[in-house]
Amino acid sequence: MDFNLLLDGLLTTLSPGNLVLVFLGMLLGVLFGSLPGISSSMAIVLMLPFTYYMGVIPSIILLVAIYAGAAYGGSITAILFNTPGTPEAVATTFDGYPMTKQGKAGRALGLAISASAFGGIFSVFVMLFLSPPLSEVALKIQSAEYFALALLGITVISAVGTKNVTKAVISGMLGITIAMIGIDPISAAERFTFDHIELMNGIEFIPIMIGAFALGEVLNQITERSEAQNFSTSEKIKLEGYKLKDILKYKWVALKASAIGTAIGILPGTGGSIASIVSYGEALRSSKNKEKFGHGAEEGVVAPESANNAAAGGAMIPTLVLGIPGSPTTAVILAALTLQGLQPGPQLMSEQPLLLYCIFFSMLIASIVTFIGGRIGVKSFSLLLNLPYSTLAMFIIGLSIIGSYAVSNSMFNVWVMLAFGVIGYYMKKYHFSPASLVLGLVLGKLMEETFRRQLLITNGDYMSFITKPISATILLLAVLAIFYPLLAKYFSRKKEKSDQSISQ
Amino acid sequence: MGDIIFHVLLLVVLGVFFKESLLIDMERTTDPIGPAGFPQGIMIITIVLTVISLFQTIRKRKAEPAADTPHKPNELTKEFIGLLASIILFVLLVDTLGFIVAFILFTFGLLLLLGERKYGKMAGISVAVSFGFALLFGNLLSVPLPRGVEILKLLSYYLY
Numbered sequence: 001m002d003f004n005l006l007l008d009g010l011l012t013t014l015s016p017g018n019l020v021l022v023f024l025g026m027l028l029g030v031l032f033g034s035l036p037g038i039s040s041s042m043a044i045v046l047m048l049p050f051t052y053y054m055g056v057i058p059s060i061i062l063l064v065a066i067y068a069g070a071a072y073g074g075s076i077t078a079i080l081f082n083t084p085g086t087p088e089a090v091a092t093t094f095d096g097y098p099m100t101k102q103g104k105a106g107r108a109l110g111l112a113i114s115a116s117a118f119g120g121i122f123s124v125f126v127m128l129f130l131s132p133p134l135s136e137v138a139l140k141i142q143s144a145e146y147f148a149l150a151l152l153g154i155t156v157i158s159a160v161g162t163k164n165v166t167k168a169v170i171s172g173m174l175g176i177t178i179a180m181i182g183i184d185p186i187s188a189a190e191r192f193t194f195d196h197i198e199l200m201n202g203i204e205f206i207p208i209m210i211g212a213f214a215l216g217e218v219l220n221q222i223t224e225r226s227e228a229q230n231f232s233t234s235e236k237i238k239l240e241g242y243k244l245k246d247i248l249k250y251k252w253v254a255l256k257a258s259a260i261g262t263a264i265g266i267l268p269g270t271g272g273s274i275a276s277i278v279s280y281g282e283a284l285r286s287s288k289n290k291e292k293f294g295h296g297a298e299e300g301v302v303a304p305e306s307a308n309n310a311a312a313g314g315a316m317i318p319t320l321v322l323g324i325p326g327s328p329t330t331a332v333i334l335a336a337l338t339l340q341g342l343q344p345g346p347q348l349m350s351e352q353p354l355l356l357y358c359i360f361f362s363m364l365i366a367s368i369v370t371f372i373g374g375r376i377g378v379k380s381f382s383l384l385l386n387l388p389y390s391t392l393a394m395f396i397i398g399l400s401i402i403g404s405y406a407v408s409n410s411m412f413n414v415w416v417m418l419a420f421g422v423i424g425y426y427m428k429k430y431h432f433s434p435a436s437l438v439l440g441l442v443l444g445k446l447m448e449e450t451f452r453r454q455l456l457i458t459n460g461d462y463m464s465f466i467t468k469p470i471s472a473t474i475l476l477l478a479v480l481a482i483f484y485p486l487l488a489k490y491f492s493r494k495k496e497k498s499d500q501s502i503s504q
Numbered sequence: 505m506g507d508i509i510f511h512v513l514l515l516v517v518l519g520v521f522f523k524e525s526l527l528i529d530m531e532r533t534t535d536p537i538g539p540a541g542f543p544q545g546i547m548i549i550t551i552v553l554t555v556i557s558l559f560q561t562i563r564k565r566k567a568e569p570a571a572d573t574p575h576k577p578n579e580l581t582k583e584f585i586g587l588l589a590s591i592i593l594f595v596l597l598v599d600t601l602g603f604i605v606a607f608i609l610f611t612f613g614l615l616l617l618l619g620e621r622k623y624g625k626m627a628g629i630s631v632a633v634s635f636g637f638a639l640l641f642g643n644l645l646s647v648p649l650p651r652g653v654e655i656l657k658l659l660s661y662y663l664y
Contacts, residue, residue: 032645166557170514173550177521177543184539189529191539192521219584222618226581390618391629394611401591402637406647414595422588430507448542452535460536 002353009357012057013365018358021062023373026366029069030377034077034085035403040070040312041329048336056340057355061362063336064316067329068366069373071272071312072116075305076377079108081396083214083403087206088272088308090438091280093213095293095300102296105382107246111298112305113374114247115254119306120367122258123265123313128360131321131349141267143454144465148474149264150447153277154439155481168433169482175440176447178203185449186456198412205441207404207417212434214400215421218393220428225389253283253299254306261307265314271329272308272315273442279307285481313363320356321349508565511558515551522547586617602652602660603642607634638664 012018025047032043044063051059074089079096092112099108154172181192182202193199247254257279264275283303284293293300312329319330323343342352349356387395404417424434458464466472480487525547528540537545579585590613598606611630620626641647642664651660 035640035645164557166553166560170550170553170557173546173553174514176546177518177550180543180546184528186535187529187532187539189532189539191528191543192524194524219579219587222583222587223579223581226583388620390615390620393618394614394629395633397587397591397614398607398611398633398637401594402641402647402649405649406641406645409648411595411598411650414591418588418591418595426506426510430510432510451542452537455537456535 005353006357008354010361012354013061013358013361018058018061018362019365021058022065022362022365023369025062025065025362026069026369026373027376029066029071029366030073030076030370030373031069032066033070033073033089034377034381035399040067040086040088041332043070044329044332044336048332048339051336051339056342056352057358059336059340060333060355060359063333064359064362065366067312067333068120068309068363069370070329071120071309072113072305072370072374073377074308075112075116075301076109076374076381077399079112079301080105080381081214081392081399082217083210083396083399086272087209087442088276088311089304090209090213090273090435090442091276091304092301092308094280094304094435095295095297097217098294098296099298099301104296107298108301109374109378111247111250111301113371113378115250115257115302115305116309116374117367117370118247118254119258119261119309119311120313120370121364122255122306123262123310124360124364124367126262127313127317127363131317137266141470143450143457144468144471145474146267146450147447147454147465148471148478149267149278150274150443150450152474152478152481153274153281153443154436154447155478163431165482167431168436171427171433172436172440175437175442176444177440178208178437179205179441179444180448185445186452198410202445203416204407204413205438206407207413208420208441209438210400210403211417211420211422212424212427212438214396215417216424216428216434218396219421219425221389221393247302250299250302253302256286257283257303257306258310261310262314264307265311266317272311274446275311275314276304276308277439277442279303281481285484309367316359316363320359323348505565507561508558511554511561514554515558518547518551518554522551583617587614590614590617598650598652600653602656603649604634604638604660604663605652605656606650607637635663 013022028047029040029043033040043066047063047066051062054062070086071088074084074086075092075096076085078084078089078092079100082093082097084090084093096108096112099105154176179202181199183189183200184191190200260279260282261272261275264278265271280300280303283299284290287293287297287299289297315330316333319334323334337348342348342355400417400421401414404413405411407413424437426432427434427437454464455462466475522544525540525544528538530538530540533539590610594606594610597609601609608630611633612626615626615629638649642649649660649664651657
């Protein structure tokens with residue numbers, strides 16, 4: 001590593017003009033990220049025209065800071081309103097919103113800020129020191145491993161922490177089935193479109209997610225409150241104080257989630273949503289208090305938030321080193337580099353070393369100043385919490401409608417949101433799992449594509465999934481996760497019997 | 505009982521999807537399972553699991569006949585149905601009335617439905633939220649919000 005360049009990179013990023021861009025980008029990222037339907041990739045696309053007249057380094061610094069801010073922003077509405085601002089924040093709703101219902105919104109948001117900053121800083125250091133070797137490893141991860149990873153993501157969350165495993169697995173499978181709607185990516189055949197042109201591109205998962213979580217929750221609150229005719233008061237949600245040192249209690253959870261997030265972020269085509277789901281599953285699997293998950297476990301907020309921010313940094317590694325985007329957002333950043341006349345790829349590191357160090361430092365500074373931007377975002381949204389429930393419900397539904405519409409500027413998505421709001425409500429009522437449904441949706445396409453590609457490469461050899469050591473290990477973990485509830489029941493019965501025999 | 509009906513509806517939907525999967529064009533298939541193989545496999549597993557879950561539910565219901573307690577929240581309230589109806593109305597009217605007018609009516613109606621009776625305050629909130637959303641999404645984020653027809657369309661250009 002060239003330390004002179006490193007120092008140059010730091011000084012360039014710290015120059016007043018660039019520093020202002022880092023702050024501005026991070027604030028915009030937090031704002032856009034917190035609005036449902038506005039993803040980080042959309043936020044960057046919206047800011048692209050402003051970069052046309054900037055130099056290469058300032059423009060990339062601005063876009064990278066937006067990326068880092070948006071990775072955190074999604075958690076604000078996920079925690080406060082059960083409405084994930086970005087797909088990366090889906091897993092944050094699982095425990096973040098229950099914490100809000102218990103009056104611990106401030107603590108959940110504080111943990112999310114700290115975890116996001118931790119994940120972001122972790123991935124920047126990995127990016128700084130391990131970019132070239134990690135990119136080579138990432139290229140060795142192939143279809144079989146991707147498939148195994150997607151399967152693990154679904155099974156861990158479906159199997160552990162739900163009231164009814166069968167219903168959770170059914171929900172996940174339904175999500176995968178819905179993800180199959182549209183044009184088949186391999187043979188270009190139409191599937192489940194029922195001759196509707198709107199279904200040709202498949203169903204966007206953001207309206208489904210908004211419907212199942214946000215509208216479903218409003219319907220749930222309305223049925224509960226209509227019995228008591230209590231729409232004038234909000235739940236007693238207070239933003240209790242939070243100290244930075246509280247994250248130290250979960251340092252191992254944050255560290256593990258950041259490592260998982262960075263590793264998954266590096267894999268081309270994955271991104272923060274898969275990283276947060278897998279790390280949530282891992283936090284749940286390794287926790288001593290599994291029963292708390294889904295009911296406001298603090299680790300359940302720390303893990304996905306560390307992971308999705310770490311994934312943002314991780315995804316930058318193959319983008320910058322190999323020219324292969326690690327996530328949809330980095331694909332947009334790659335396009336921005338091309339707009340500036342740069343040729344992304346392995347030669348970028350040798351041709352533009354200063355730019356790379358500036359990117360590293362702007363992500364690092366953006367992650368640190370997330371503490372400030374995050375608090376501004378939280379303060380503004382928290383004002384809404386003091387409103388009567390009727391006004392709050394109106395605000396959430398309004399945000400859900402525009403959020404669904406804005407995904408592809410189509411009212412069809414609002415119909416989808418409405419339908420899945422009702423489906424999500426009944427799923428929750430009858431102990432199915434809307435969370436597993438969304439996981440199936442997010443991971444379904446990746447699962448199918450990688451499964452079929454592996455069969456295509458190996459001429460239909462199904463054994464190839466278990467003969468490769470990495471994929472075999474991940475698949476074994478997935479199988480263990482599915483049978484975990486049965487095994488746990490078996491061992492607890494065995495322990496009870498042995499305790500009884502000892503007492504006799 | 506609702507749980508059983510939900511299972512049956514799920515089986516019907518899965519049946520429709522499975523029937524549709526038989527119509528998928530397999531002529532251009534290059535991989536061993538083709539475009540229909542993966543979804544069909546997933547749906548078969550889902551149908552089997554749903555049938556198992558249905559039997560578990562029926563068995564549980566027979567064992568605990570009072571499982572569906574009358575205390576459970578009822579969806580047949582004016583708030584629940586009204587909320588869904590108001591979203592449907594909004595989506596149907598927004599292309600004609602434009603975002604601002606449709607959203608003002610929608611939010612006002614929603615507040616009324618949820619028990620608010622201070623009409624001045626309700627009107628203020630509806631107008632502020634509608635203009636706020638239009639400026640944020642339509643102007644700042646360049647989301648092409650519906651503009652309505654005739655004069656409403658012309659007026660919308662002053663805002664977003």
